[in-house]
Amino acid sequence: MNGQNKSNTPKSEDDLHEECGVFGVWGVPDAASLTYYGLHSLQHRGQEGCGIVVVNEEGTLKRIKGEGLVSEVFDEAKVASLQGSTAIGHVRYSTTGGGGIENVQPFLFKHHTGDFALAHNGNLVNSAQLRQQLEDRGSLFHSTSDSEILAHLIKKDASDRDKPRIFTIIEALNMIEGAFAFLILAKDRIYACRDKYGLRPLSIAKLGDGYVLSSETCAFDTIGAEFIRDIEPGEVVTIDHHGIRSRKYTEQTRHAMCAMEYIYFSRPDSDIEGRNVHSFRKETGRLLAQEAPADADIVVGVPDSSLSAAMGYAEQSGLPYEMGLIKNKYIGRTFIFPSQAMREKGVRMKLSAVKTIVKDKRVVLIDDSIVRGTTSRRIVKMLKEAGASEVHVRIASPQIKAPCFYGVDISTYDELLCAHKSLDQVKEYLAADSIGFLSEEALFEAGQRNDYCLACFSGRYPTALFQSIEDANKDGKF
Ligand code: SF4
16 A cells, blocks of 8 residues: 555554645735644645745745644644744655655755755656666755655756756756645745646635645635635746746646545535635535435435435435434544454444434435545444444445545455445445445536546546556565
8 A cells, every 4th residue: 555554543454544724824924824824724635744945035045844634733832933924834745755755745845056845746657667767877866755756857967057946947847747736935026836647636715915735725714815816737826926827847737627526525614726625525425316316315425525425325316415424523543442352442432423313214325435434334334233224325326336546545456345346245244235336427517617526436547557456466566
């Protein structure tokens, strides 16, 4: 598996994990405080490490980073020590390169042509090849993260010293392949870059006389910034004392946003490329009720990411929406299950069925997606033990059948429940009374768009992969 959970987080092995979130502020006093709040709003995108780099009045880049949640790494004094009106920040969930403080971003590079910092959300598919080429030419990497590669590409040629920096950035962006939203911070500007497929989101907003950049728009609302627009696929935006300038580093672009951003990762209050995430999920629930109706008494969603879809399913089917499952919000990431028996009970610590609601009821259970199926199976069992007479599982996305190469830890074929099983076998494994998935067509309708990355459902990858899927699977890399 690409992403390793290094903490004692009591999250199930069935949870999906996003790689990261990025946030930046240009030209607003107290940029580090704003970045701190912005990273808080992006915490769901990565809980294993975070950091902030600020440019102070002397034009020096200063960084604080650490392993853990934003509230664990930073306190008031640390944030106050980062003085300046320009900053970038990052929250990390480790995928390529694994965990460890050296892989926590933003990365900070000292260079005689000017120091710079870099924060990345996504995953590069040609990182192994580029890394080897760079090492052969003398590059020494500080981390095992693929995100560091861009910095080495930007500074690879001494002869580039007199070129405007934007040209070396554009050359470097044309060499990397895969999913990325990059923020690059120099003492006098921020560059914001998005991959040509548009796989990962990145937006820009106005705050006072300055600008804010974020992986998700929910962070703008937290600090009172006003959304301007999304960074376009294949675009580099430069923000400095001249304002905002835009350049396309390639014309070969798509709008193949990761469908999982809508289905699972992003916060419901975020808008991705003009579509609100809650509204999208509610619409998938409505369409799911049309495509896979169920003879039942109540609709129950798996908290939290499936609640919007459950609302839509209930509305469309005319069945009551009930709070049949409750999530314990107060299990911290450092909660330790001391024994195997307790680990088994872990899912009950996180989630419990409400007996008086589900007893003797035929339940439609709505979940956003199924990866390995272990959690769904436990939830079905839990609902039946709580007295549900039937459990009809309905999934607000298609069947996940293929690994992700773009920064989401969707694992090997062998671990994916739906990769080799028929619908009947999936139903049997979950011990459900019936099963239904949403179609790809419904995802397009719900998103009001005609392009996505749907590779984990369809196996059709938007980029070249640089490694055969079989090899990646054999390596246990995915
Ligand atoms: S393969 Fe799936 S998880 Fe990965 S980027 Fe595409 S849609 Fe998202």
